[in-house]
Amino acid sequence: MELLELMKYRRSIRKYTDKQIPLEDLKKIIEAGAYAPNAGGGQRSIIVAVRNKRLAEQIGVMNLAKFDRSRLIGGFVSKEQPSVIDDKNIKNGFYGAPCVCIIFTPKNFLYAIPDAFCCAENMVLEATELGIASCITARAEETFDNDIGRKLLTKWGIPENFIARAFVLLGYCEGEYPQSKPRRDGRVVIVDED
Numbered sequence: 753m754e755l756l757e758l759m760k761y762r763r764s765i766r767k768y769t770d771k772q773i774p775l776e777d778l779k780k781i782i783e784a785g786a787y788a789p790n791a792g793g794g795q796r797s798i799i800v801a802v803r804n805k806r807l808a809e810q811i812g813v814m815n816l817a818k819f820d821r822s823r824l825i826g827g828f829v830s831k832e833q834p835s836v837i838d839d840k841n842i843k844n845g846f847y848g849a850p851c852v853c854i855i856f857t858p859k860n861f862l863y864a865i866p867d868a869f870c871c872a873e874n875m876v877l878e879a880t881e882l883g884i885a886s887c888i889t890a891r892a893e894e895t896f897d898n899d900i901g902r903k904l905l906t907k908w909g910i911p912e913n914f915i916a917r918a919f920v921l922l923g924y925c926e927g928e929y930p931q932s933k934p935r936r937d938g939r940v941v942i943v944d945e946d
Contacts, residue, residue: 765885766847768923784878788870791863798856812846849921856914868917885925892916
């Protein structure tokens with residue numbers, strides 16, 4: 753698929769089948785993340801891929817434990833692919849995705865968040881190219897701020913000065929793949945003169 757068409761086609765999926773993605777495809781998705789633009793070419797991001805559905809579910813529940821709805825703008829995301837914003841009964845912030853990639857960056861680095869989300873964007877585009885559904889989720893910073901989370905970070909060898917910034921959910925879409933919504937007007941300004 754041509755790149756722009758791929759970008760237009762890709763949707764955030766929040767309903768997944770139980771089918772696990774192939775390891776070879778996961779490696780390609782991670783490689784795409786590793787080649788994402790990053791500040792000064794520093795390659796500071798660390799990607800941890802969790803293919804254990806039970807562990808991914810546990811981390812997804814931890815992800816919502818401190819979710820603060822008071823900081824949201826707007827109150828509806830999707831009828832076809834409801835988010836935690838739409839349905840307060842959703843208890844797993846990863847929506848049952850069988851594979852979750854966690855992107856860590858240095859805590860006090862000025863460009864850590866842009867680096868993480870550039871990485872995540874590359875990953876979801878590669879996933880789409882491979883026929884794998886995906887969703888980027890945030891709310892990452894507080895997810896591992898508990899005893900279980902700290903034990904996982906130690907087990908995975910994540911340096912103490914790194915923090916989770918984003919998650920990339922991966923799997924296969926349950927049901928119909930959603931269609932694109934029309935783009936809102938007034939979001940682009942092109943300046944040609946002083």
